[in-house]
Amino acid sequence: MQKGMLIDTTMCIGCLSCEEACREKNNLPEDCDQTDLSECKFTKVFQRGDYYVRKMCMHCIEPACASVCPVGALKKLEEGPVVYDENKCIGCRYCMQACPFQVPTYEWSKALPRVRKCWFCYDRVLAGGMPACAEACPTGATTFGERGALLLEARKRIADTPGQYQAHIFGEHEVGGTSMLFLAAVPFEQIGFKSNLIQKPLPLLTWSVLSKIPDFVLVGGTLLGGVAWIINRRMVLEDERINEAQKRAQEGTDDSSSLKRFLDRFKKN
C-alpha cells in the first residue's frame, strides 16, 4: 500500500523541527542556499501570511520526473517514495525542468554533481518506520500513514470543522494525485500553492506521442521502402528502354530498314 503524509498547515507553528531532523538524517551540508529547496535543504518551511507551509518533494503517484528520466535513475516505489539512483544519472536535468513543483535540485558547485531531493526517508519507510520529519513534528501538523487512510482523516477534519478548513485536499487529484496531502484554512493559491495544475498525470501528455513511435517506424519505413522501390523500378525500366532505343538506332545506321532484314531471311533460304 502507498504510504503518504498529511500536512495540516493550520497546525504548523513554524518550529522548523522537520528541517532540522531532515538535515541530520540526510547529513546535509550547511554551506549553500538556504532560502529555498537546494542541495542543503530537502524540506523548507515558508511563512505565508498567517500560516507556515512546508515544501518538499510531493512524491507524485505518477511522477513526471521519473517518466522523463532517460536512464530510469528516478523511480516510484510501490510504497510511495520517489527515489533516485545516483549511479545511473547522466545529469540531463530534465527531471528538474519537468517537475511541476520545481522540487529536484542540483549540486551546481561540484564537478561530478547529483540531483538532490527529499526521498521520503525510504530506508525507514521500507523498514516499517516513519520519515524523520514526521517523527520530529511536535504538533502533529505532519502525520505519516497509508495514503488512503490519510485521505479519510483529511475528509473527516474538513467535515468536523468546516469553518476551519477549505473543502479541498491539495494532492488528492493534482497531477493525478500525490503522496503528500495538504490541508489549509485559506485558498491554496494564497499560501503559495500552484493553482494551474492539471488533474491528470503529466506523463500521459508525452506518452500519448511516444507510444505511437513503433507504429510510425514500421509503417513509415515500409511506405518509404515501397515508394523507393516503385520509383527506382520505373527508372530502371526507362533506362532499359533508352538503351534498347539507342541500340536499335545504332543498328539502324548500318542496316536500317526492317524490310531489308525481312528480305535477307529469304536469301538464306
Next chain:
Amino acid sequence: MNRKWIPKITFWRLVFAAIMVMGLYVTYIRLFKGLGASTALSDKVPWGLWVGFDVLCGVGLAAGGFTITLIVHVFNIKKYKPILPSTVLSAFLGYLLVNAGLILDIGRPYRIWHPLIMWNPHSVMFEVAWCVMMYTTVLSLEFSPIIFERLKWKKPIKIVKTITIPLVIMGFILSTLHQSSLGTVFLIVPGRLHPLWYTPILPLMFFISAIATGFSMVIFESYLSRRAFNKRLELDILASIGRVVLVILAVYFVLKTKDLYNRGALKLLLDGSHESKMFMLEMGFGVVAPLALLSVRRIRESQGGLFVASVMVVMGFVMNRLNVSITGMMRSSGANYFPSWMEIGATMFLVAAGFALFAAAVKYLRVFPEEKPAAEPAETLELLVPQRRTPHNAGMAAPVGE
C-alpha cells in the same frame, strides 16, 4: 621550406585562434570545476543556452540533410543532386555540434552512453538520446563515400552504396522522430511553458519549422560557399528550394495562427508582456517577413533575395527554440537567466569549429561538384527523355551512391 606550412596571419584567422583558445579554456573550467563555475544555470533554470541553442538549434539546422537525401534517393529527383554532398556535410557537422553541446551540458558527460543499456521508453529524452546516436551514425555513413573516395578505398564505397536507400529511409524516420521529439520534450510542462508557445501540437510545429529551416540553411550555405570558396551552385535549384520554403512557411503560419485561435491564446499577443513581444519578434522576423519576401518572384529568383530570406528564416527558428526553452519558461520558474560569458564562449567555439571543419572539407574533399569546362552537346535521345537516369552519373562523387 617550412614557410609553406605556416598559414598566413590574417584578421579572421586571429579571431578564429582567439575563439579556439577561449573555447578550450571554457571546456576546461566546465569539465573540471563544474556547471556552477561555468554557467548561469540554477535550480530554477536548469536548462540554458547550451540546450536551447547547441542542442535544439543544432538538430534543426541540420534538417536539410534528411529532406534532400530523401528527395534525391527515394523520390529520384536528380536535379538536387549537386547540393547533396554539402547538405549531408552540414547536417553531419550540425549533429557533431549537438553531441559536443550535450557533452558540455550534461552533468556527467562520461555517462553519455548510459541510455544504451539503461532503458526508459517512457522518456522523451531516452528517444532523443537514441535518435542522436543513431542519426549521427547514419549521417557519417552517408558522408563516408566522399572520404573513401579521397582515400581511394573502392570496397567500402561499394558497401555503402548498396545500403544507400535503407540508410536514407532510416535517416528520414530518425530525423522525423528526432525533430518532433524535441517539441515533445516540452509537452510535459503545460503549467510552466507560456501559453503562447505551449501547445499539444508542439511536436508538429517543431517538425515543420525544422524542415523550413533545413531548406533555408541549404540556401544560406550555398550562398556563403559561393562567396568564400568561389564554388557556384545553380540558381534555379536554390530558387525552387525557395519556393518550397515559401509553401512550408505558409503552412506553418496558418497552423500557428489557427492553434493560437483554437486555444484562445490570440488575446495574449496584445497584452504587452515580454513574452508577447518576443513572440511577435520571432513570428514577424522569422515567418511573416520571409513569407512576404519569398512571395515576390523577383526576390525569390535572385541570389541576394534568397539569401536574405533564408537568413531570416534561420534566425526566426533560433529565436523560436530559445523562446520555447528559455523565454517561455522564465516567468513560471521564478528566477532570471542570462547566459554567462562562458556559455556564450563555448557556443561560439563550437560554431567556429563547425565552420572550420566545413572549410577544411571543401578544401580537401569533393563536397561541391567539379565545375565542368563546357556543357557536352546534348544527344537527341536525352532531349527526348530529359528525366532519365544517366547510367554513369558523375562517377563516385555522390555522397551516397545510387
